[in-house]
Amino acid sequence: MAVSARRGAPLTLEEISSVALRLIDEGGMEGLSMRKLAAELNVNPMSLYHHVASKEALIGLICATAAHHVQLPPDDGSPWQEQLRELALAYYRHVRAHQSLWTYLQNHPEAVADRQMSIWQALYRILRLAGVPESELRRTSDVLHAFVTGFVVAETRGHLPDDPDEISRDFDTAIRLIIHGLAGFSS
Incomplete structure (x- = not known):
């Protein structure tokens, strides 16, 4: 896992997914971009690509994580x-x-x-x-x-x-x- 010099702690898939879902909830799908997500996580946008290959892969991750939260x-x-x-x-x-x-x-x-x-x-x-x-x-x-x-x-x-x-x-x-x-x- 890559650690951002600005951030100081490694990213987790759960954190990436949770923050991405919050961005979608607040601004719709157009409210989510890799750049906006990286800014919210206080990392370089390229750091996200160590965890997800693309925005499509990120959406798949968000869906899987959100589905696990259904009671x-x-x-x-x-x-x-x-x-x-x-x-x-x-x-x-x-x-x-x-x-x-x-x-x-x-x-x-x-x-x-x-x-x-x-x-x-x-x-x-x-x-x-x-x-x-x-x-x-x-x-x-x-x-x-x-x-x-x-x-x-x-x-x-x-x-x-x-x-x-x-x-x-x-x-x-x-x-x-x-x-x-x-x-x-x-x-």
């Missing part, structure tokens, strides 16, 4: 319906907290196509508990992702009320629709 429901034996509700709410909170990153990813799905990420694995686990056959896991998870994505897009574009209590009820309605629909797999 996933534990595999504690609780009913799949409760676990799915918790996962949906965790994803929703994450999307709302990092709207600019999420919007970017909707236009660049290749940036986060890794189905081994913990959030996808948690969804697959819950879908199995709901009775979804292995052969339908990918299709079902894609449909659920599209459903939730459509909800968030509608909400952020003003097609749903902007009152936080109302949004909460609307999202709860969406989750209930998903749960009732998935219940058909186990019948």
Whole structure:
């Protein structure tokens, strides 16, 4: 790890990713550049390239790090319906907290196509508990992702009320629709 003479301490991937995500949250994707990130970290911009090969690699790192911060429901034996509700709410909170990153990813799905990420694995686990056959896991998870994505897009574009209590009820309605629909797999 390279240590900047100005900085005095080595950079970590977590620090790089956290600061980059903050820049995106504050200024959108256009608020992130290797130069701005280096200034925030008090390092020479070239120091970043010892850790990430490019801005695209940095975005991949940000996505992976941010995904690890989503509070996933534990595999504690609780009913799949409760676990799915918790996962949906965790994803929703994450999307709302990092709207600019999420919007970017909707236009660049290749940036986060890794189905081994913990959030996808948690969804697959819950879908199995709901009775979804292995052969339908990918299709079902894609449909659920599209459903939730459509909800968030509608909400952020003003097609749903902007009152936080109302949004909460609307999202709860969406989750209930998903749960009732998935219940058909186990019948």
